[in-house]
Every structure is written in structure tokens, then in C-alpha cells.
Amino acid sequence: DQQVxxxxxxxxxxxxxxxxxxxxxxxxxxxxxxxxxxxxxEGPTFLISISSIKDKNEDGRFTVFLNKSAKHLSLHIxxxxxxxxxVYFCAxxxxxxxxxxxxxxxxxxxxxxx
Amino acid sequence: xxxxxxxxxxxxxKTGQSMTLLCAQxxxxxxxxxxxxxxxxxxxxxxxxxxxxxxxxxxxxxGYNVSRLKKQNFLLGLESAAxxxxxxxxxxxxxxxxxxxxxxxxxxxxxxxxxxTVL
Numbered sequence: 001d002q003q004v005x006x007x008x009x010x011x012x013x014x015x016x017x018x019x020x021x022x023x024x025x026x027x028x029x030x031x032x033x034x035x036x037x038x039x040x041x042e043g044p045t046f047l048i049s050i051s052s053i054k055d056k057n058e059d060g061r062f063t064v065f066l067n068k069s070a071k072h073l074s075l076h077i078x079x080x081x082x083x084x085x086x087v088y089f090c091a092x093x094x095x096x097x098x099x100x101x102x103x104x105x106x107x108x109x110x111x112x113x114x
Numbered sequence: 115x116x117x118x119x120x121x122x123x124x125x126x127x128k129t130g131q132s133m134t135l136l137c138a139q140x141x142x143x144x145x146x147x148x149x150x151x152x153x154x155x156x157x158x159x160x161x162x163x164x165x166x167x168x169x170x171x172x173x174x175x176x177g178y179n180v181s182r183l184k185k186q187n188f189l190l191g192l193e194s195a196a197x198x199x200x201x202x203x204x205x206x207x208x209x210x211x212x213x214x215x216x217x218x219x220x221x222x223x224x225x226x227x228x229x230x231t232v233l
Contacts, residue, residue, distance in 0.1 A: 101172065
């Protein structure tokens with residue numbers, strides 16, 4: 001049972017345009033959501049997070065939106081740069097589960113073309 | 115400050131062999147985790163530890179054992195390796211904190227990964 005789903009395995013975007021990565025979840029106990037970025041042969045690195053008490057969090061070119069009623073979050077990258085090409089994982093955690101446990105989506109491969 | 119390091123980076127085992135993966139962190143984090151990443155599956159939690167001397171099962175614990183004898187180290191053991199354990203293994207650590215009256219997951223910092231092949 002995949003509790004966190006990223007339904008788009010890949011996304012291709014032109015440099016300078018917006019990249020939108022989507023993530024859906026099913027567990028209503030999740031109250032904290034994160035995005036991680038992963039380059040080949042490296043471990044995932046934290047990008048941005050959002051608590052369920054907010055519906056938007058912004059950090060430079062990266063913005064995460066949370067729609068609790070739809071159990072959906074998205075990551076917007078504006079403007080996209082070739083260095084953003086990587087695998088992006090969304091992850092979720094809940095206060096009702098064991099502390100610190102993250103449930104990850106399958107990942108979306110983002111390719112930004114010059 | 116090395117962050118999270120993993121040893122070894124690559125390993126090839128034969129079915130039935132045993133091995134131990136070592137994870138070390140120098141950030142004084144309380145929490146440590148072992149994940150495995152398989153194609154199309156994302157990262158799945160194997161075991162985790164909320165402090166020195168404690169361990170707990172994650173999503174896919176079967177076939178693995180762990181130990182946290184020192185705060186900075188988290189060991190993942192395979193007693194009898196199977197081809198199904200061919201994967202990339204990631205260790206992570208975090209310093210959990212309480213926010214807004216409920217526990218939230220602090221940022222998890224990941225190591226570079228260990229690529230394990232079981233023949």
C-alpha cells in the first residue's frame with residue numbers, strides 16, 4: 001500500500017520555465033511533508049518542508065504547496081535551471097506514527113534542458 | 115564536519131554470506147535510520163533508532179538486524195544475504211524536536227549510500 005505517491009516518473013522542462021512536481025498521500029495522520037533532491041551516486045539532500053498548519057512555504061526558487069483536503073502537495077521551481085536536474089522525492093511523516101519515520105514517494109526524475 | 119558517512123560504498127556478496135554496513139554521523143544526532151532504495155519504490159525504512167542502545171523496526175525489517183552501541187554509529191547487518199536484498203542502502207540521521215505541541219520530523223541528513231549486490 002503506497003501511502004505517498006508520485007505519479008509522474010519523469011518531467012522535462014526548458015531552462016527558465018517553471019517545474020511543477022506533484023505528490024499525493026492517503027494517510028490522514030501525516031502532518032509534515034518534505035521534498036528531497038537526489039543526484040546520481042549521492043544520498044538525498046533536504047530541499048524544503050511544510051507543516052500541515054500551513055498551505056505554502058517558500059525558499060528562494062522553491063515553493064511547496066499543500067492542499068490538505070485533496071491530500072496533495074506540489075513543488076514549484078521557478079525559474080528552473082539545468083543544475084536542478086535530479087530525482088525529487090516527496091516524503092511524509094505524522095505525529096501519530098513513530099517519531100522521525102518518513103514515508104517516501106517513488107521519485108520523479110526532473111530534466112531541465114538548456 | 116563529515117556529516118553522515120557510510121562504509122563500504124560497494125559490495126558484492128554471494129547468497130548466504132553475511133556482512134555489516136557501518137553508518138557514522140558527527141552531528142550529535144539522536145535519531146538514525148537505515149533505508150533501502152529499489153527502482154520504482156522510493157526509499158523504504160528498514161530499521162531506525164531513537165537513541166543510543168535503542169532500535170526499532172521500520173517498514174521492511176525482515177532479513178536485517180541493527181545495533182546502536184554508540185550514539186554516532188548505526189550498524190546494519192545481513193546474517194544470510196539473499197538476492198532480494200540487492201539494493202542501494204542509505205543511512206540517515208536527524209535531531210528530532212517538538213514543534214507546535216506535536217512532534218515533527220526534523221531534517222534527515224543522508225549518507226552517500228552503499229550499493230549491495232547479492233549473487
